[in-house]
Amino acid sequence: MSDETPLRVGFALFPDQTHLDLAGPWEVLTRLPGCECLLISTLPEAARSGSGGLTLLPTTLWAACPPLDLLCVPGGPGHLAAMEDPLLLDALRQHAASCRYVTAVCTGALVLAAAGLLAGYRATTHWMSLDRLARFGAEPVAGARVVHDRDRITGAGVTAGIDFALTLAALLRGEDVARRIQLQLEYCPAPPFDDGDPSRADPALVARARELGAPYRARMDEVDARAAARLASRG
Template sequence: MDAVETAPLVAGFMLFPDQTHLDLAGPWEVLTRLPNCLCLLIAAGPVPVESAGCGLTLFPTATYDVCPPLDLLCVPGGPGHLAAMEDEALLGFLRRRAPECRYVTSVCTGALVLAAAGLLSGYRATTHWLSLERLARFGVEPVADRRVVIDRDRITGSGVTAGIDFGLSLAALLRGDEVARRISLQLEYQPEPPFGGGHPSSADPALVEAIRADAAPYLAAMKEIDARASLRLASG
């Protein structure tokens, strides 16, 4: 590899309460294997941050106030993305740091946090299937049935498990296909899901509707947060 491909990189992963751990862990595992790449966990302050449901706690390695220049920003999703969409300190950090980054990215509903910050307006993007239609409210073109969407300097991954696909796609952009293939093999990334139907396009329609019904309170909260966030964005 030449000097350009191994130039130092700094990747910042945002931490906030109740995010889905796998949204972060998948791409983190890939990017920490890149040559000469420093990965940081960024939070509001130097205190532990608990992931959603599983009780797993992560410790930030940088804060909004103490963080080096970044080449890459990544926002994971999870139930906590709703509060994150109204967290002005977090949104302000994203807005300030995005212009310096080569890529501004997200996994799952992290895309809605970027959208609430005004950082996906005019871009094509994806997110978890339950939230895909929400993107349009923020001036984003939703892309269905794609695990990873690359639109200029914005890269978004769909729901949860797509974080590894997202990470490998990003690795190829940053360090080349050969490095990405090597990491893919190191991770033995050859999915053989024991059950089909991991996406609404291939799942039993009755199961899709059952999941939507179970998520009704969550979906209602999404509508309320989206309305407030889009209004704030429109008013500047």
């Protein structure tokens, strides 16, 4: 796709998102030449982030949203309610039908999955939710920051959204543009600890993270069961 071809990117906005799931890709994709980015919600109210304090106002509502070239669903604690929001799921299905790419970051992949949009696709999400994808007919891919399968592109947990967006930038506007944006953002990760991936982290640390996340995981399992049953009932 040439730089002259206009692009319209829609980010699904809902309460209790992890702000970086959205903000990382937003900072990359808004820098693409000729790219219009929208924050799209089912309601006109501001959406508060999952960590509290930060709020975002939608650019438009799903009911008035123009056709999109790319659809992106961020994740966060609010993904559980989003998986059971019929208005949102219907909107995602409607717009996905005409998008060039249907994408998600972190547990936003589970929202796509609940809409039936990842069945038969390879995909990734946050490492603590990766196994959940199989329940919705997707093929979980471990150890990948970004998974590209045909017109579906998914990013792993939170910070992987930047890698995800740079991958998209290269697909949409070419590698030179993506590399320039990476330099503008000074994206050159050098974390102080090598514990950002469960395959490299201290096993005791991983076990403790799973222990602390057990109540949240129980809620996930309940929502997954209901969402999968609703999806199955659609045929």
